[in-house]
Amino acid sequence: EVQLVESGGDLVKPGGSLRLSCAASEFIFSNAWMNWVRQAPGRGLEWVGRIKSKTEGGSADYAAPVKGRFTISRDDSENKLYLQMNSLQIEDTAVYYCTNGSSWFGPWGQGTLVTVSS
């Protein structure tokens, strides 16, 4: 069964940085397009960005609210996905999910909570 396990969520002050990780197993990670999706407390889902497989170029694209502040990367040797978050803002407070897919998303990890607060 496909497993995605996020980690790295924490309480951080505005302007701070954080790196999230997602450990993948039971599928061929190197072939997968991977995404980060977030959900603010009590709110809906917001796509953060995605990274293509290296065979498809390995490029990443981002939603406008995080472009220039967040960077998605991958380590196919370790089956891991990363989200580097810089210049964090209060509005970035959310549960961050990693998920597999180039067009639709599934399965999803359980998520990791990022709280941005002074």
Add this chain to the structure above:
Amino acid sequence: DIVMTQSPDSLAVSLGERATINCRSSQSVFYSSTNENYLAWYQQKPGQPPKLLIYWASTRESGVPDRFSGSGSGTDFTLTISSLQAEDVAVYYCQQSYISPFTFGPGTKVDI
């Protein structure tokens, strides 16, 4: 960006009755070269991550009960639960993947 809207915001349905959720995109999500609509539906139960139910507007994900069905094309789509079960209480989201940034609808809460 493509804006996704859903209606209603919430609905209450009796057990065994039909639930219908509508989703509209601000532009067509039909890709003529593949003849597919790039529209998916997700279910999110309280305290859980979302779960993919339907993709390409009408294709059920493996393991999803056949009481869930999707329809529509272009800009207007519908998720139907033909006979609501207690375990279907959740928030349902539509999502377009026609063009980045991928966008979700605001969600529809389904209760008994």
